[in-house]
Amino acid sequence: MSTVVGIIVEYNPLHNGHVHHYSRAKELSGAKHCIAIISGPFLQRGEPALLSKHARAEMALEMGVDLVIELPIHYAVQPAEWFAYGAVSLLEATGIVDYLCFGTESGSLHLLTPLAKQLATENNMMQQELARLLDQGINYPTAYSAAASTLFSNVDEKEEILRLLLQPNHTLGLHYLIALERLGSSIIPLTIPRESAAYHDTSPSPSLSNIASATAVRKLIFEGHIEAAAPYIPRYTQEIMKREFSAGKGPIHWESFRQPLMHLLMTQTLSQLSLLSEVTEGLEYRIKKLLPILSHATVAELLHSLKTKRYTHTKLQRMLTHILLSHTKEEMSPDELAKGPGYLRILGFNSHGQQLLKQMKKTSTLPIVVKASALTHDHLERDLQAAAAYANSYNQPQARELFRDYYEPPIRICSKSQVFSTKAYASDAAFLRNASED
Template sequence: MSAVGLIVEYNPLHNGHVHHFAKAKEISGAEHTVAILSGPFLQRGEPGIVSKFARAEMALAMGADLVIELPVAYAVQPAEWFAFGAAALLDATGVVDSLCFGTESGTLDLLLPLSRILADESAELQKRIGFHLNEGMNYPAAYSRAAAAAAGFAGMEQEILDVLQQPNHTLGLHYLIALKRLGSRVRPLTIPRIHAGYHDEMPAHAKIASATAVRKLLLEQDLSAAAPYLPEFTLGIIDREFREGRGPITWGSFRGPLLNLLLTSSPRDLAAFHEVTEGLEYRLRRVLPGLGKPEVAELLQALKTKRYTHTKLQRMLTHILLRHTKEEMSAPALAAGPGYLRVLGFSSGGRELLKKMKKTASLPVIVKPSSFEHPQLELDLQASAAYANAFPNPETRHMFRDYLEAPIRFSR
């Protein structure tokens, strides 16, 4: 019983994801698929346009057999910790043989040797990163330049730098680093991303667009405008969620609770939250009175500098909204790894995997969150409740769905 792992957000699941899914099964030769899915809040610090349950349903409708939630402690993090948490979950299942991810090049020829060098983050690498940060670079750029120099491939420094400045290559590199650090038997595979760049805001192909472009169409136009780029099952799920008042969710949906927290917190209070670094607590308090409108989008724009990327600031606001402390998200805490395998949904094939995982999994398999206690799980449940409270039509049962409803069981 072979299984390929996918690390996904599906915000929302589009035709490009269907292509990735089919190619992953093809090149891995796997019978089953296991998807590690981010929960309510995503890696770049933004909320999912629909809930984790709706996105898990999309994955199952596409053909995934088992959907496991990536804890929010790892889901809303820079590439290093996001990749480590997700890879650790795949490894912990004991049933996943390979991990397939998309890259701009579709090859591991450069990423694999680079990952072997960077898996052991030397003091010299950290020194180089710090040097470039002090030059005014943001962290992704500083890491890319330091990694290129540390690799020491004569005459290839610029090529390595170019590769690391592409988002899918960066994430793929960190998947490889994570697997090496874990000593995992999971085999890495990659396919080329086609027809759409990660950040493309406008479709350039008749049927495939980036998730960014699809969300833009959904939010600025309507479902029919996004329809050419979405499979039928995604269209149906999004239509249902929007009609029943569970979407669309954007940063604007959290304006009230976030601004209330910012307005009633001292700089000292704010400094306790994860990603509030280097005096950002004071910058937050300085820019608030000058906002033209009390909107999250305006706040992000006012906070942005050359040093701080939009993504870094979004993640910071997410951690403030969810009251994630520096201690909870410290490097030692994250390095300990996820504490459980939380099942969001499964098919009949997934049921077989779950039976096997009872013998092979190195972490507890959680089907009923109410029967298990863990600090990371408590953060997940809080994040889900806060997310559901921001629905256009909020209901208490949705805020506590993790406790009240069993995982999705998908028949095909």
């Protein structure tokens, strides 16, 4: 069986830095094939994606990824621990992934690996220190990095871990490693250094000709349309974005959801809000107190007003997403999330990906879903609701877009720039049906 490398992505949108990551992942692992786990309509930092999950899956296939699997929204809109656990669980469940490759700022795992081994089981000393720091009003990312550093006795190592975990890709990388340990996975982790553009850079570096962060690319798109971002994204990304935007399907941003979000904030009672995920420590009171003076505010202004030293912008965005989608604390609890995803939802594949699916039919530990109606699962129902809520933000949403997950099978690309329509691969229907039912 050919070697397979897994990558965990959002592609918001897919840019030249992602192409570099994909190419280096295959080169470093020596893998012939690649499986990507991709977030759906709402992302890890709590924001809506620029484009639909289908458009972003198509970008991945155009780049060369063989099989694209959706990360359920229960895990996609979560802090690093559960985002990583959900995504790694899917790669493990395929039964065919040999390597996991991800980017870090340093390109090294020499301190993250031993730390992950310690944190894979509950560490009382770290948890106590974390709780103490949070009680002081320190935000979670800063408190977590400080608490983790206490597990090292060497002063230099303490300082390095503290520095590493204040960088987002190292934090996510650590949680990928922890997830592999908790799952007892044989998947081998690999990392590559993030190329030049920093995670939060809002503009391209003048020293680079073709790499910019996703944040910078989105800023260029919102401010100057697709042409402004053209130097930093592949041609197929440009073409897919032009097609989607021309059809009124983007660019999507938080303000696209302002009306339904404000409606929910104004009509939910304090007790109803308190039941929703990420509405913690009395945030429902802060929301209700601010609403009278923010009833006509943008979502950005609402987030700015809610922001305090204790709560990061990301935590507040995730809270608003959970409110928008009515996600409760109970269904997003650690006990529930620890159960892991319940299925492998296929968004797209190429001819090599079809062969991988055939292998997975024998090796997968979870049902393979290519048709939404083929499986009944609470998480899948939430995925479908999120997709419908996202499509409802389009300029002129059509019923078929709102319920696309029910109507259309996965995207299939047979070769570069050859996207099959629904009818074009009807001959594969029996195979796909059998794969989802086994």
